[in-house]
Amino acid sequence: MLHSFVALVEDKPGVLTRVASLFRRLNINIVSLTVGRSEKVGVSRMTIVAESTPTAGHRIMASLYKLENVLQVDDVGQLACVSRELALIKVAATTQTRSHIFELVEVFRARIVDLAPESLMIEITGVQSKIEGLIQVLQESGDTILEVSRTGRMVMRRGQHTSRVLDAMRIPGVEQIIVEDAGIEPDSRESATLMAEEAGLQ
Amino acid sequence: MSKTKTEAARLTGSEIIWATLEGEGVREVFGYPGGAILPAYDALRKFPIRHILVRHEQGAAHMADGYARASGKVGVAIATSGPGATNLVTGLATAMMDSIPMVCITGQVSSKVLGSDAFQEIDITGITLPITKHNYLVTRAEDIAPVLREAFLIAQSGRPGPVLVDITKDAQQSIAAFDFAAAAAKPHRPHPMLSAESAAVLQAAELIRSAKRPVILAGHGIIQSGARNQVITLAERMQIPVTPTLLGLGGFPASHPLSIGMMGMHGEEWVNNAIQEADLLIACGMRFDDRVTGTLATYALNAKKIHIEIDPAEINKNVKVDVALIGDLAEVLEALLPHLAPVGESAWVREVNSMKGECAVRDIINLPDNGHLYAAHVINDLWHATDGKSIVVTDVGQHQMWEAQYYKHDEPRSLVTSGGLGTMGFALPAAIGAKVACPEKEVWVIAGDGGFQMTAAELSTIAQENLDINIAVINNGYLGMVRQWQEFFYDKNYESSPILSPDFVKLADAHGIPGATVRTRAEVDAAVKTARGRKGPFLINFLVEKEDSVYPMIPGGSALHEMIRRPDNPLIETASDS
Numbered sequence: 001m002l003h004s005f006v007a008l009v010e011d012k013p014g015v016l017t018r019v020a021s022l023f024r025r026l027n028i029n030i031v032s033l034t035v036g037r038s039e040k041v042g043v044s045r046m047t048i049v050a051e052s053t054p055t056a057g058h059r060i061m062a063s064l065y066k067l068e069n070v071l072q073v074d075d076v077g078q079l080a081c082v083s084r085e086l087a088l089i090k091v092a093a094t095t096q097t098r099s100h101i102f103e104l105v106e107v108f109r110a111r112i113v114d115l116a117p118e119s120l121m122i123e124i125t126g127v128q129s130k131i132e133g134l135i136q137v138l139q140e141s142g143d144t145i146l147e148v149s150r151t152g153r154m155v156m157r158r159g160q161h162t163s164r165v166l167d168a169m170r171i172p173g174v175e176q177i178i179v180e181d182a183g184i185e186p187d188s189r190e191s192a193t194l195m196a197e198e199a200g201l202q
Numbered sequence: 203m204s205k206t207k208t209e210a211a212r213l214t215g216s217e218i219i220w221a222t223l224e225g226e227g228v229r230e231v232f233g234y235p236g237g238a239i240l241p242a243y244d245a246l247r248k249f250p251i252r253h254i255l256v257r258h259e260q261g262a263a264h265m266a267d268g269y270a271r272a273s274g275k276v277g278v279a280i281a282t283s284g285p286g287a288t289n290l291v292t293g294l295a296t297a298m299m300d301s302i303p304m305v306c307i308t309g310q311v312s313s314k315v316l317g318s319d320a321f322q323e324i325d326i327t328g329i330t331l332p333i334t335k336h337n338y339l340v341t342r343a344e345d346i347a348p349v350l351r352e353a354f355l356i357a358q359s360g361r362p363g364p365v366l367v368d369i370t371k372d373a374q375q376s377i378a379a380f381d382f383a384a385a386a387a388k389p390h391r392p393h394p395m396l397s398a399e400s401a402a403v404l405q406a407a408e409l410i411r412s413a414k415r416p417v418i419l420a421g422h423g424i425i426q427s428g429a430r431n432q433v434i435t436l437a438e439r440m441q442i443p444v445t446p447t448l449l450g451l452g453g454f455p456a457s458h459p460l461s462i463g464m465m466g467m468h469g470e471e472w473v474n475n476a477i478q479e480a481d482l483l484i485a486c487g488m489r490f491d492d493r494v495t496g497t498l499a500t501y502a503l504n505a506k507k508i509h510i511e512i513d514p515a516e517i518n519k520n521v522k523v524d525v526a527l528i529g530d531l532a533e534v535l536e537a538l539l540p541h542l543a544p545v546g547e548s549a550w551v552r553e554v555n556s557m558k559g560e561c562a563v564r565d566i567i568n569l570p571d572n573g574h575l576y577a578a579h580v581i582n583d584l585w586h587a588t589d590g591k592s593i594v595v596t597d598v599g600q601h602q603m604w605e606a607q608y609y610k611h612d613e614p615r616s617l618v619t620s621g622g623l624g625t626m627g628f629a630l631p632a633a634i635g636a637k638v639a640c641p642e643k644e645v646w647v648i649a650g651d652g653g654f655q656m657t658a659a660e661l662s663t664i665a666q667e668n669l670d671i672n673i674a675v676i677n678n679g680y681l682g683m684v685r686q687w688q689e690f691f692y693d694k695n696y697e698s699s700p701i702l703s704p705d706f707v708k709l710a711d712a713h714g715i716p717g718a719t720v721r722t723r724a725e726v727d728a729a730v731k732t733a734r735g736r737k738g739p740f741l742i743n744f745l746v747e748k749e750d751s752v753y754p755m756i757p758g759g760s761a762l763h764e765m766i767r768r769p770d771n772p773l774i775e776t777a778s779d780s
Contacts (some may be wrong), residue, residue, distance in 0.1 A: 012340075013741075017331065018331060055518075059519060062513075062515035062516075063515050065514065067363075068356055068390075069336075071390070165514060166392070
């Protein structure tokens with residue numbers, strides 16, 4: 001099954017190697033890996049998607065947490081969460097063949113971000129299946145895809161929660177500490193979630 | 203150098219290394235100088251730190267390891283870049299597998315030439331990434347103190363382990379402000395805490411109260427956590443038999459009436475049968491290694507399992523458990539014990555003891571002297587002669603298992619042995635570390651003729667430091683455990699297991715270390731007495747039965763109760779082999 005691990009890690013040289021090396025040791029292929037800054041200074045957030053047995057999830061999660069640079073980790077594959085991926089797709093298109101691509105982009109709520117005489121570039125955000133859907137429709141309509149660049153999945157759990165590794169260790173209050181450090185009131189964060197939900201953005 | 207100066211002193215990176223070590227309480231280090239670490243060595247004379255010059259950097263790592271195992275303090279090893287650093291690898295891996303707190307400092311080429319394949323440049327942080335708990339590459343003098351302090355914190359906290367700090371030559375040479383207190387590491391890991399009323403503790407207590415046939419599996423964690431008293435209380439209060447792992451030996455006193463002896467591949471038959479028949483296993487700071495479980499498909503199928511362990515990654519790794527109590531063993535047991543009321547005499551304890559059956563009769567230790575010298579007898583005699591009070595440092599192989607069976611350890615940290623990695627060549631250097639850490643304690647090396655030759659160069663270190671270490675070489679002319687496997691599983695095809703050795707007594711003599719050769723059991727006591735009576739090192743070359751085997755034995759992949767038992771009459775069977 002597909003696991004999605006979310007890890008908060010120290011933003012230091014070599015951390016990516018340590019995380020990746022753990023998967024190498026287990027001979028598990030990483031399907032996608034996204035890294036970027038988190039809400040906290042000096043802390044990066046990784047989303048690692050990997051194919052493995054259902055029982056391996058806990059093991060990988062716990063092994064990730066053993067790494068000194070990993071501050072928090074969770075396997076959110078089976079939990080309620082928002083999952084998004086960003087893709088840039090370059091398609092061969094002339095002035096004659098552009099218009100149907102514009103229509104497809106409209107249907108998929110994607111955007112054209114670059115337009116050249118021989119090609120155009122589409123930016124699309126969404127769940128994996130939506131991006132694959134657009135690529136498939138483009139191919140079926142005879143368009144030549146020149147390049148695809150995808151970020152891989154990034155995931156965030158819905159609502160308020162603590163990492164399940166920390167839950168298992170019965171460490172209270174960690175989530176609160178991190179929220180405070182980020183300068184966000186827990187309440188305002190909760191209401192932001194509600195607002196997003198009301199706005200139908202999820 | 204005073205560490206309590208209010209205003210930060212300005213020191214070279216080299217001085218900062220030693221000043222930080224001094225501040226961390228380090229008084230002895232094991233190392234070998236070389237180009238990239240020379241600035242640090244140049245500054246050493248200014249600090250009250252004793253440097254033990256090793257003969258090979260692997261020895262330095264094992265010494266730091268033995269130092270840590272014997273004392274509970276962090277062991278420190280120093281090496282130069284390139285080959286100096288790579289020679290540490292086996293020692294780091296050994297410490298990693300056995301969770302030993304250790305800090306290794308390596309020199310590195312200057313930061314300006316990093317990545318240029320400079321002379322003696324090697325990516326040691328890359329190489330040691332999977333065999334250290336954590337490692338660092340330091341390129342600036344101002345980072346040395348905070349990194350080293352964090353290294354000491356990481357090495358000791360949670361599940362301990364080795365940390366490597368690679369410091370470039372220019373970082374050692376440049377000058378920075380040094381403030382020991384300000385460089386203190388912040389614990390960046392929350393400490394797992396179980397309240398006495400947490401659901402898992404209550405559940406564990408209920409399992410223990412309702413168990414009819416419980417067994418405590420006593421692991422290395424008892425020693426690391428200092429949970430000896432709590433485990434004794436648990437065992438006595440609930441009348442639970444206790445079986446140690448190899449690294450758990452000494453954690454629970456072997457002479458305690460509830461101690462039933464070591465479990466696993468070379469554990470006694472009744473011990474493994476007790477585990478297979480148990481209805482509850484209380485695993486205390488152990489990791490269900492394949493050497494103690496046999497095949498997992500048939501392991502303790504009737505038993506519920508409580509796993510008390512500081513490392514969450516160990517939970518459900520090999521054996522699925524019913525209750526996991528993640529935390530420091532002593533703290534967890536303190537939370538658990540108030541829920542347990544004392545029970546009376548236990549039928550189960552009587553049953554386990556009755557399971558010994560005729561094992562004692564088959565036990566080689568009960569054989570009369572038949573003119574053959576058995577390693578088991580040597581070790582048992584050594585136990586008697588030392589009153590069980592020596593620190594024994596073993597190598598890896600048959601003698602290691604006989605030591606575990608026939609030297610009864612009552613005290614924690616009295617057995618120093620490489621468990622997880624099974625590193626031959628470990629004993630001699632590790633014993634040097636143990637002796638330096640505990641100069642007041644008697645230290646015995648027990649090594650086979652194979653493993654002893656792997657690191658025999660450290661005899662020279664013993665001589666140079668004039669360390670009072672006694673060495674028992676169990677010499678059977680074979681790589682004994684390899685030979686035993688060849689006998690049992692490879693049709694006695696003794697390929698490459700017979701080994702020629704130098705005359706170890708002459709070898710010792712060449713180092714100025716006296717020694718004796720022992721061929722019969724009658725000579726054992728006198729030789730041990732001579733060794734113990736002398737100040738300074740002594741080597742005894744025990745020429746033992748060549749084709750003796752360690753019994754009982756669970757063949758790899760077999761169930762815990764499917765043991766190869768001792769021969770009905772070992773006297774005849776071993777005699778016919780000679």
